[in-house]
Amino acid sequence: MAAGAxxxxxxxxxxxxxxxxxxxxxxxxxxxxxxxxxxILMLIYSFLTKEFRGGVIWEFSLAAYDxxxxxxxxxxxxxxxxxxxxxxxxxxxIWQAGLATLLSLAIGxxxxxxxxxxxxxxxxxxxxxxxxxxxxxxxxxxxSMKFLLRxxxxxxxxxxxxxxxxxxxxxxxxxxxxxxxxxxSYLPFxxxxxxxxxxRYNFALSEAAADLYATKWVTLRRVLLPAVKPGVIAGCxxxxxxxxxxxxxxxxxxxxxxxxxxxxxxxxxKGNAGNWPFGAAASMILLSMxxxxxxxxxxxxxxxxxxxx
Amino acid sequence: MTDTIAIDVRKAVKRYGDFTALQPIxxxxxxxxxxxxxxxxxxxxxxxxxxxxxxxxVTEGEIFLFGDEIKTLPPHKRPVNTVFQNYALFPHLTILxxxxxxxxxxxxxxxxxxxxxxxxxxxVQLSQFAHxxxxxxxxxxxxxxxxxxxxxxxxxxxxxxxxxxxxxxKLRQAMRFELKEIQRETGITFIFVTHDQEEALxxxxxxxxxxxxxxxxxxxxxDIYERPHNMFVADFIGETNLLEVSVDxxxxxxxxxxxxxxxxxxxxxxxxxxxxxxxxxxxxxxxxFLSDDPTESESLAGTIRENIFVGTDIQTLVTLxxxxxxxxxxxNSDRGNKRIFEPGTxxxxxxxxxxxxxxxx
Ligand SMILES: Nc1ncnc2c1ncn2[C@@H]1O[C@H](COP(=O)(O)OP(=O)(O)O)[C@@H](O)[C@H]1O
Ligand SMILES: [Mg+2]
Numbered sequence: 001m002a003a004g005a006x007x008x009x010x011x012x013x014x015x016x017x018x019x020x021x022x023x024x025x026x027x028x029x030x031x032x033x034x035x036x037x038x039x040i041l042m043l044i045y046s047f048l049t050k051e052f053r054g055g056v057i058w059e060f061s062l063a064a065y066d067x068x069x070x071x072x073x074x075x076x077x078x079x080x081x082x083x084x085x086x087x088x089x090x091x092x093x094i095w096q097a098g099l100a101t102l103l104s105l106a107i108g109x110x111x112x113x114x115x116x117x118x119x120x121x122x123x124x125x126x127x128x129x130x131x132x133x134x135x136x137x138x139x140x141x142x143x144s145m146k147f148l149l150r151x152x153x154x155x156x157x158x159x160x161x162x163x164x165x166x167x168x169x170x171x172x173x174x175x176x177x178x179x180x181x182x183x184x185s186y187l188p189f190x191x192x193x194x195x196x197x198x199x200r201y202n203f204a205l206s207e208a209a210a211d212l213y214a215t216k217w218v219t220l221r222r223v224l225l226p227a228v229k230p231g232v233i234a235g236c237x238x239x240x241x242x243x244x245x246x247x248x249x250x251x252x253x254x255x256x257x258x259x260x261x262x263x264x265x266x267x268x269x270k271g272n273a274g275n276w277p278f279g280a281a282a283s284m285i286l287l288s289m290x291x292x293x294x295x296x297x298x299x300x301x302x303x304x305x306x307x308x309x
Numbered sequence: 310m311t312d313t314i315a316i317d318v319r320k321a322v323k324r325y326g327d328f329t330a331l332q333p334i335x336x337x338x339x340x341x342x343x344x345x346x347x348x349x350x351x352x353x354x355x356x357x358x359x360x361x362x363x364x365x366x367v368t369e370g371e372i373f374l375f376g377d378e379i380k381t382l383p384p385h386k387r388p389v390n391t392v393f394q395n396y397a398l399f400p401h402l403t404i405l406x407x408x409x410x411x412x413x414x415x416x417x418x419x420x421x422x423x424x425x426x427x428x429x430x431x432x433v434q435l436s437q438f439a440h441x442x443x444x445x446x447x448x449x450x451x452x453x454x455x456x457x458x459x460x461x462x463x464x465x466x467x468x469x470x471x472x473x474x475x476x477x478x479k480l481r482q483a484m485r486f487e488l489k490e491i492q493r494e495t496g497i498t499f500i501f502v503t504h505d506q507e508e509a510l511x512x513x514x515x516x517x518x519x520x521x522x523x524x525x526x527x528x529x530x531x532d533i534y535e536r537p538h539n540m541f542v543a544d545f546i547g548e549t550n551l552l553e554v555s556v557d558x559x560x561x562x563x564x565x566x567x568x569x570x571x572x573x574x575x576x577x578x579x580x581x582x583x584x585x586x587x588x589x590x591x592x593x594x595x596x597x598f599l600s601d602d603p604t605e606s607e608s609l610a611g612t613i614r615e616n617i618f619v620g621t622d623i624q625t626l627v628t629l630x631x632x633x634x635x636x637x638x639x640x641n642s643d644r645g646n647k648r649i650f651e652p653g654t655x656x657x658x659x660x661x662x663x664x665x666x667x668x669x670x
Contacts, residue, residue: 207364208397210384212411212462226401 039287046280053272064281086264086282090289093260096175096250097243100182101190104239105232107183108190112231115191116198123199130191142181142252146172149180149253173255181249182239189238197231198224233297241290261286313340313375315466315498316361321370323356323522330356332522333370338466338500339514340375343492345501347509348519349545354502355394357519358468361500363387375465385414390464392472396455398443404430404454405439411462422461429457432491449480456491466498473508485512506546510534518542540668543591550592550635551668556584564667566590570631572609576665589668594638596664598647599625599656607665608657611635613650623649627658 046064048056066072069087070080115126133141147153149171156168171177205227209219225232247262254260261282268279316338323331331353338344346354359365361372363384371378379387390411399407408426413419430436433453443451452472459467472488473481489512492499503509509516510530518525518533518541526538537543544551554566554574564578566588576590603610611629618624625637635658639647650656 202397204393204395204397205399207384208391208393208399209410209414210364211362211389211391212458213385213414214410215385218414223399 042280042283042287046277046284048277050275050277054269054274054276056276061277064275064277067275067278068281068285089259089264090261090285092258093244093262094289096178096258096260097182097240097246099175100179100186100243101236101240103179103183104187104190105236108187108235108239109194109232112191112194113198115195116201127192127195131188134188138185138248142185142248145181145184146177146252149177172253173258175254175258178250178254178258178260181253182243182246185246185249186239186242189242190235193234193238194228194231197228201227230301233301237294237297240293244290245286311340314338314373315340315342315375316500317371317373317376318357318361319371319373321357321360321372322368323353323360323365324368330522331360334519334522334524335370336517336524336527338498340498341496343489343499343501343512343514345503345509345513345516346519347503347506347516347545348525350504352519353522354504354519355470358391358470358500358502361466362389362391362468388465390459390462390467392452392455392459392467392469394470394472394474396443396451398451398454398458400443403440403442404435404446407443407454408458408461411458415462425461426457429461430454432460432494433457433487449476449484452476452484456488460491460495460497464497466500467492469499469501471502471504474503474505481508488512510546518545520545535666537591537666537668539670540589540591543589543666543668548594548636548638550594550597552590552592552633552635553587554590554667555587556582556667558584566667568629568632570629572629572632574607574609574665576667577663579667579669582667582669591666591668592635592660592664594624594636595622595640596661597635597637598639598659598661599627599637599650600659601656603657604659607660609635610655610657613652613654613656615652616649625650627656629658 045056047060047062049059049061049063051057066080067083069083071083072078072080111130115123115130118126148155150156151168151170151172155171156165159165160168171180201224205223206219209223210216214222244260245262245265247260247266250258250260251263265279265282265286268274268276268282314337316336318334318336318338320333320335321331322329322333334357346357348354356365360367363379363382363386367380372380374387374389399410402410405423405426408429409419409422412422412425417425427436427439430439433456435450435453435457438446438450438454443454446454452475456469456472469488473484476484485508488499488501501509501512513530515527515529516533517527520541526533526542528536533542533546537546540551543549552568552574554568556564556566558565559578559582562578563575564582565573565575567573568590574590582588599613600608609629609632611627611632614626614628614634616623616625620641622638622640625639626634627637628634637658639649
């Protein structure tokens, strides 16, 4: 695409800009069809009235949002009080996704650093190794994880046989299992952007820091981390956001008590028991939360980069 | 320059796998000295500097810093600072924070680091840019920040890896002077790396000329310019005519030689030179002059080929009769008393006393 961009006067660059706009058209169409239209549909559905056997009645209603935030008693005629059920699910989801993100960061950062510091020729091989498990369907991976972690599973068998524990540890159906599942589902999304930024990092900066009496730890904290921060933030967002809306790991590994938003939304659209407007409303609330988080990150990035240009 | 030895490199060797980047090299660098490592790209200057800084381990041999062996000391524990070739300023920190970094890392209070950084920025005349980021500064300014940052922790030795190579000519010349001033003012030992012989000649107390991982000659500017030890040094430092000659006889410490075409030349003999051996003679172009008649001493007959105006000098190419081509430089300020010969004119190339220098290899 960049071919010919460097040469030519203003007349030429005008045609170039024009050509570029036309060439970008397919991407705009794709973004429109696959991103904007579904979101708009969701937004509309969230303001419609529910049909009892699934689906919607085309009649404006705030019932979905009302149900999310307020409790009006069994028959809907008591004075409204705040409904904590769904807010708590949201809160727990944020918490779970946050911990899973931290876990991914703790494992993903050293991994990415390791790969980025290998000789250039073998780095693609390492990246490939990291992505191999992701050629397998997520459902199958999550189920396998459950087998691995359950009380009679290989992990407990192993720990028992070497005598570290005398009774199996219960991992499945705990919060920790959910975090492990999410961590495992999205790890490459953490590793790859961090890898990309560490690979671009000028290691002479680390040498300069060491030359100026900084220990390895201080160099990491005060020089390397600030330099690769965009990669770290991208990785965190790429793990946090899908974790927040995930339902496979919480369903399979967390059991009924560790319900997350993803499962809540999923249920609204399953079979005849669902409530489409309510599911759509929950999705919209989730989406706005994610957008707010992204905006806070973006704002901070902009502030950090000010005067850096 | 004092008698204390700041850095003592003893038979240090560096190998990367099978490749030997540095042959056994020994150097003693004095305290307060402006010491230069000079050599073409790839000769191992950076490697030696990085071994002193602690970024490369020493394959064999030892390095002493004021009498202490430092080979096993990690970089952050060596009281040595580096001005990196591409500056390596911390992009996310301001200029002031960059310069404070080393002082803070030494465990000094922030106020002291700030005061010290302020002084250093004043020294390099960048106080007004203290709160900018490195990317907002020009190359020359960044270079001075790198210098201030490396000086701020008051190292015992400062290592500079081609610090001026990225600057344009005018700035480079100004910075040479400035660097030399700063070295004199601070009294810190400077080990300066460059591939630019002019830079080395104008700035250094002593120069180590290196090539292909070997030390070729160690001496002050005059030594290496006027008394090169070998072909490499003669050729690399300044401009010279290298003539292949054979030694016919040695009389009164003078070697009588001849070169192709029957030309005869004499010059001071050097040690271990054999009669009949084929060696090279170096003749600096500025120590040669042209005339219509042979002078009674050394004269070679030839024909003018071309005159080239090179600013301060006129460079004349002369083809010797049945012999090689030579270059003669005539200073433009001498033009009053020296003739410029038209191309094609037969002339004699004459040399000042002691202009010729025999080179064994
Ligand atoms: N990490 C390395 N691995 C292998 N060879 C290297 C390495 N670093 C430098 N070299 C080689 O060592 C030689 C000296 O390099 P260097 O010290 O950088 O030269 P200079 O600074 O004089 O230009 C060069 O031939 C270079 O290719
Ligand atoms: Mg170098």
